[in-house]
Structure formats: structure tokens, C-alpha cells
Amino acid sequence: MKWLSDQALDRLRAAADAPDLSGTGYVLLDKLGAGGMGGVFRVEHTALGRQVALKVIGIVDSSGEFSARLLREARIIAQLEHPGIVPVHDVGTLPDSRVFYTMKLVQGRQLDQQRDELGGVPERLRTFQKICDAVSFAHAHNVVHRDLKPQNIMVGPFGEVLVMDWGLAKMLDADIPAQLNTPQPLPPSDSTDTAHGVVLGTPGYMAPEQARGEVGAVGPQADVYSLGAVLMFLLANSGRTPKALSAIAGKAMAEDAQQRYGSVKELSNDVARYLDGLPVSAYPESPVMRLWRWVVRNRAWILLVVAYLLMRAMFILWRGR
Numbered sequence: 486m487k488w489l490s491d492q493a494l495d496r497l498r499a500a501a502d503a504p505d506l507s508g509t510g511y512v513l514l515d516k517l518g519a520g521g522m523g524g525v526f527r528v529e530h531t532a533l534g535r536q537v538a539l540k541v542i543g544i545v546d547s548s549g550e551f552s553a554r555l556l557r558e559a560r561i562i563a564q565l566e567h568p569g570i571v572p573v574h575d576v577g578t579l580p581d582s583r584v585f586y587t588m589k590l591v592q593g594r595q596l597d598q599q600r601d602e603l604g605g606v607p608e609r610l611r612t613f614q615k616i617c618d619a620v621s622f623a624h625a626h627n628v629v630h631r632d633l634k635p636q637n638i639m640v641g642p643f644g645e646v647l648v649m650d651w652g653l654a655k656m657l658d659a660d661i662p663a664q665l666n667t668p669q670p671l672p673p674s675d676s677t678d679t680a681h682g683v684v685l686g687t688p689g690y691m692a693p694e695q696a697r698g699e700v701g702a703v704g705p706q707a708d709v710y711s712l713g714a715v716l717m718f719l720l721a722n723s724g725r726t727p728k729a730l731s732a733i734a735g736k737a738m739a740e741d742a743q744q745r746y747g748s749v750k751e752l753s754n755d756v757a758r759y760l761d762g763l764p765v766s767a768y769p770e771s772p773v774m775r776l777w778r779w780v781v782r783n784r785a786w787i788l789l790v791v792a793y794l795l796m797r798a799m800f801i802l803w804r805g806r
Contacts, residue, residue: 507580511528511537519543523544542555561651562588565626567618569618569647570622572589573588593647599640603640605723606723607760620749623654632685633715634711634715689714706743709748709749713737720734732765736755
């Protein structure tokens with residue numbers, strides 16, 4: 486018997502895993518990665534000559550459950566037209582009946598890979614604000630991400646930030662309208678994958694109510710908690726974390742959802758106040774600390790006044806001789 490080499494086995498696995506794109510208008514280039522439901526591939530749109538990313542469920546779905554999930558994800562993203570959220574281009578079905586959708590091909594690295602190259606605390610906080618902006622936009626459109634973590638955030642070569650992987654996203658108070666050439670509207674997200682007691686999310690980044698499987702209690706404050714954990718990750722190796730920033734992350738990650746920031750916007754605003762040298766709501770300051778903060782913010786003017794007074798004093802002493 487002739488044994489196959491590891492390289493040959495890898496090539497066979499890749500060939501078996503590769504989707505059949507015949508009749509779709511796309512040509513397969515290579516595989517970019519894999520997720521819980523399937524894989525993501527780099528493909529080329531033959532008519533436009535443009536490379537895009539194609540996400541497809543990994544198995545033939547006789548029950549239709551995974552197809553429904555993937556279509557729901559595509560529909561959710563299609564409603565969120567924001568610079569920080571990857572746009573969906575197309576949706577369709579492969580010859581073997583597997584559902585796929587295509588989206589913009591993102592150039593960049595995951596936040597967990599890029600963090601150490603972001604520089605100091607101010608640059609990391611500005612990156613964090615961009616993440617908050619995208620999530621806040623989603624919340625304004627009644628969408629909760631539910632799986633925010635560094636691996637689901639991409640940082641581009643020019644500092645652009647994209648929130649990825651909306652596969653666990655939840656619509657808050659309205660079903661997604663039937664569109665994208667699908668024959669019927671999809672069932673609400675809770676009916677397909679969020680029955681009570683089912684834990685969805687990533688340990689260390691999911692809110693306590695998520696970890697307990699309390700699906701009905703998972704709302705925007707769950708994303709606030711996850712963003713607090715992302716903030717802690719960003720600051721983890723940046724040296725001594727200022728108390729105000731620790732307080733911001735602590736408030737975002739409060740055990741009780743009611744004790745967290747009321748919205749992602751409030752969280753982002755506190756970070757902005759810190760960057761501007763202003764007091765933050767999460768960290769009450771003593772009168773001495775407020776005075777010191779005022780001195781630091783106005784140090785240039787204070788130095789000018791002190792220099793002027795010293796010069797006046799020296800001039801008076803010189804004239805008195």
C-alpha cells in the first residue's frame with residue numbers, strides 16, 4: 486500500500502473543502518479561514534474582475550437551519566451601511582444547495598494580532614472609539630452583535646477598523662424583511678438559535694447574562710460589557726493603566742447590566758473625555774485631583790504666567806540696585 490504524504494493529504498482536504506462555484510459567476514482563488522458554520526474563501530467576480538470574500542456553510546444543510554442562519558447574517562449586515570462594517574454584495578446558492586454570500590474583501594489584521602503595533606494609549610483609545618462607533622450604529626438599527634472580541638475586529642493598513650462576524654447578531658424588536666431574492670422571510674433569531682439556556686458568545690468577552698443563557702436579557706448592554714473587555718485587552722500591555730481608564734472598563738463590565746453604561750455612545754464619550762483631559766463619569770475625582778487636572782490642562786498658560794512673573798521680579802530687583 487502506498488501512503489500519501491502530509492502535503493498530499495492537505496491538498497486533498499482543501500480540494501474536498503472547496504465549494505463548487507459553477508454557475509455562480511465567481512471563481513475560487515483560495516481559502517481565507519473557517520468559522521462555526523463554514524468557511525470563508527477569496528473569490529473573483531468574473532464579470533467585474535473584482536476579488537471579494539465568499540462565506541458558505543460547511544455542510545449540505547438538509548434541515549435548512551444553517552442556511553437560515555447564514556441568510557439572516559447576510560440580511561443583518563446588508564442593513565448596516567457603515568464604514569466600520571463590511572458590506573454584503575450578493576447572496577446565492579451553490580449547485581449542491583449550500584447557501585453563500587459575498588462581501589468586501591478586507592485587507593488587514595485581527596485586533597489581537599495588531600494590538601502591539603498600535604502604539605501608545607491614545608492611539609489604542611482612538612481605535613477603540615472606531616469600534617464603538619460601528620457598534621453604536623448597529624444598536625441604532627436595533628442590532629446587537631453578541632460576539633464582540635479582538636478576533637472579530639480587523640484593523641487595516643491605514644488605521645481603518647471593521648467589526649466582523651455578525652453570525653450571532655440579534656434583532657431587538659423587529660424581524661428582518663424578506664429581501665435578497667429569498668422566497669420567504671426568515672424566522673426571528675431567537676427561534677433558530679437562541680432558545681433559553683443556550684449560551685452564545687465567547688468566554689471572557691460575553692456578558693454574565695449571556696453566560697447564564699438568559700437570552701431575553703441580552704441587549705445593547707451585553708455589547709457594552711464585551712467592549713469593556715476589548716478595552717481591557719487593548720490596555721493590557723501598555724504599561725500602568727490610569728485609574729480613570731480602569732474605572733471606565735470596570736463600569737462597562739459591571740456584573741449588573743443596569744450598572745453599566747446606558748449605551749455604547751456613553752462609553753465612547755467617557756473615553757473621549759479622558760483623551761481630552763477631562764474628568765470621566767466612571768471615576769469621581771477629589772478637589773485636589775480636579776485642581777491637578779486643571780493645572781495639567783493649562784500648564785502652557787501657567788508656565789507663561791510664571792515666566793512673566795519671574796522676569797518682572799528680576800527686572801524690579803535689577804532696577805532697585
